[in-house]
Amino acid sequence: MTTFDDDFVALGPSQQGFSTLFVTEPIYDYGFAGNGVFAGAFGRAGGALGPRTNNTFLGVAGVVGESSDFPGAAGTSIHNIGVYGQTEELGSVPSLVAGVYGTGNFRPGVIGWSSQSLGVQGASFLETGVRGTSFRSPGIQGQSGVGTGVQGTSLRASGVTGISGTQGPQVPNTSNIAAVLGTSDRQHGVIGATNANVGVIGFSTNNIGVLGFTTTGGFAGFFLGNLAVTGTKSAVVPFPDGTQRALYCMESPELWFEDFGAAKLKDGRAVVKLDADFAKVIQRGDYKVFLAPEGDCRGLYVRRRGTSFEVRELMGGKSSIAFSYRIVGRRRDIQGHRRFAKIDTRLPRPAAARPPRRKPTPTTAELRAFIARLEKEAEERRPKGARKVRRLRASPPRIEVLDPARARREAQEERERKGARAGS
Helix, strand or coil, X not given: CCCCCCCCCCCCCCCCCCCCCCCCCCCCCCCCCCCCCCEEEEEEECCCCCCCCCCCCCCCEXXXXXXXXXXXXXXXXXXXXXXXXXXXXXXXXXXXXXXXXXXXXXXXXXXXXXXXXCCCCCCCCCCCCCCCCCCCCCCCCCCCCCCCCCCCCCCCCCCEEEEECCCCCCCCCCCCCCCEEEEECCCCCCCCCCCCCCCCCCCCXXXXXXXXXXXXXXXXXXXXXXXCCCCCCEEEEEXXXXXXXEEECCCCCCCEEEEEEEEECECCEEEEECCHHHHHCEEEEEEEEEEEECCCCCCEEEEEECCEEEEEEHHHCCCCCEEEEEEEEEECCCCCCCCCCCCCCCCCCHHHHCCCCXXXXXXXXXXXXXXXXXXXXXXXXXXXXXXXXXCCCCCCCCCCCCCXXXXXXXXXXXXXXXXXXXXX
């Protein structure tokens, strides 16, 4: 039976004021349909008014829910999306399952805003708290950039802050504000890794590109591999006047270790043993010894080399003077080193730093491939035993809004027919 009226009040049982749950299987597309100036449906929980709305949302919506002490609106599902939000007319979107799903074409699918606290917070006990994915990001070889996976912007604090465990120590003599800040009390602060490109890049137009230092006796920089420097290498040492001065390193086309020491001739001869640890890291059959006598003699020379070397005075001299020496040996752990090896100091892709002139639009095939990848990843994360995600069926047909005058007329005619049948 269809009922038409200007106003309708339903006083249902203790749990529902209005209910269409009178059949086991639904027979209508919509259990309730409403059309109002401010809201198609309005609901209030707990009796007390909810907070006033302002700015972009003025209380006009398809469905409005409010409450003072309870959620204003809630959506739940066992095997699909709990709450679905959409802006703009859309084409194909990934078939993903989430508590809240927001989607759009040129506008954000979800925006979180707060004037005093967090705009968006994500938390997970076993998985990633917040995850961002983009079809193509700037810097992928052979592709133009479309968007980054995660972007953070702040006017006065760090753009992105990552904390593992608990927050680590503050960096002395700096603001501790950065575009990206990584900190941890126990784990690494920042890790950069790649298979085919630069793991970490530091760049500054007129200051320090990369700064590393420690205050507890560790290493300011530690390299497990080759190190190439195009500029100068220097040690900065304190001067008595309070300034810091640069002392520069000597360079060589070959790889050498060196050691220094002193000994004394006895009757024109001396045998000097190599330091045992120094002998382990050099090629012992091919090292150089430079002698400096510290007294009057005919001169000194090296007679033989091995785990030790013998020093003698020239022309059979019998002096007993002190002398100092410098030993230079080739590194034992480096093989196949070439003198004056050519080094390409260019970054693998110098053009990658240029921003794209325009945002390229992905093709339909690329968009489908991206959606398929997201759906596959979501399926791989699906817990064992959970029901496989089904694609949502097409939207039900839009509700045809009846003409009110016609509806009242048809309702009046129906009442008259019932009255005539009852009178006969």
